[in-house]
Amino acid sequence: MPIIVRLDVVLAKRGVKSKDLAAHVGITEANLSLLKSGKVKGVRFSTLAAICDYLDCKPGDILDYTDNA
Amino acid sequence: MTNVRRSIKILKMVVIATIILVIVGQFWFWLEPFSVDLISATHPIISEYGGIGKLDSTQRAWGFAVTLIPKLALLWSMLLLLQLANALEAGRWFDRECENCCTRIGRWLIVYVALTVVHRTFLVMVITMNNPVGERHLALSVSSDDLMALVPALLALIIGHMVKLARAQRDELNEIV
Numbered sequence: 001m002p003i004i005v006r007l008d009v010v011l012a013k014r015g016v017k018s019k020d021l022a023a024h025v026g027i028t029e030a031n032l033s034l035l036k037s038g039k040v041k042g043v044r045f046s047t048l049a050a051i052c053d054y055l056d057c058k059p060g061d062i063l064d065y066t067d068n069a
Numbered sequence: 070m071t072n073v074r075r076s077i078k079i080l081k082m083v084v085i086a087t088i089i090l091v092i093v094g095q096f097w098f099w100l101e102p103f104s105v106d107l108i109s110a111t112h113p114i115i116s117e118y119g120g121i122g123k124l125d126s127t128q129r130a131w132g133f134a135v136t137l138i139p140k141l142a143l144l145w146s147m148l149l150l151l152q153l154a155n156a157l158e159a160g161r162w163f164d165r166e167c168e169n170c171c172t173r174i175g176r177w178l179i180v181y182v183a184l185t186v187v188h189r190t191f192l193v194m195v196i197t198m199n200n201p202v203g204e205r206h207l208a209l210s211v212s213s214d215d216l217m218a219l220v221p222a223l224l225a226l227i228i229g230h231m232v233k234l235a236r237a238q239r240d241e242l243n244e245i246v
Binding site: 031 | 244
C-alpha cells in the first residue's frame with residue numbers, strides 16, 4: 001500500500017492517547033487501531049478533519065505517500 | 070420501518086396459509102374427491118378424462134404421488150421464503166443467509182416449474198393406465214402458466230445477486246473509517 005499512516009508518530013509527539021482521540025473523532029478504538037496500522041480501505045474527510053483538529057496538525061503530517069516503483 | 074415489518078409479518082402469514090392450503094388441498098382432493106366436487110374444485114386434466122370418479126384406488130394412489138412431487142418443490146420454496154422473512158424481520162437484510170435464501174428459492178421454483186410440466190405427462194399415463202392397449206395416452210404440454218411461474222423464480226435469483234453486491238458494498242464501506 002503506497003499510503004503510509006504516521007498517526008502513531010503524531011500521537012506520540014503530542015502525548016495524546018488513542019482512546020481520547022477516538023472518543024473525540026467519534027470512531028471506535030478498534031477502527032482507530034486499524035487506521036494507525038494502515039489496514040483500512042479509506043478515511044472519510046470528516047474523520048481526517050476531526051483528527052487534524054484534535055492533534056493540531058495537517059493531513060500531510062498524518063499521511064504520507066511512497067512510490068514503490 | 071414499521072410498515073416494512075408489518076409487510077414482512079403479512080408475507081409470513083400468507084406463506085404459512087399457502088403451505089397449509091397446498092397440503093390440505095392435496096390430501097383432500099385425493100382422499101375425499103367427492104366432497105371436493107361439492108365445492109366445484111376440479112383438476113383440469115382429470116376432468117378432461119371423465120373426472121376422478123372414473124379412477125380406481127390404485128390410480129388415485131399413483132395420482133396422489135405424481136401430483137405430490139411438484140408440490141414438494143413448491144413447499145420447500147415456501148419454507149425457504151419463510152426463512153428469508155425471519156432473517157429480514159431480524160434486520161439481517163444483507164447477510165449471506167438472505168443471499169442464499171433468495172438463490173435457493175429461485176432454483177427450487179425453477180425445479181417446481183420443470184416438475185409441473187413433467188408431472189402432467191405421468192398423470193395422463195396414470196389416468197389412462199387401465200384403458201385397453203392402444204387407448205392409453207402420453208401427453209406433453211407446456212402452458213403459459215408455467216412460463217409465468219418462471220418470472221418469480223428469475224426475480225428471486227436476481228434479488229439474490231443484488232443482495233450479494235449490496236453485502237460486498239456494505240463490507241467495503243465498513244472498512245472506511
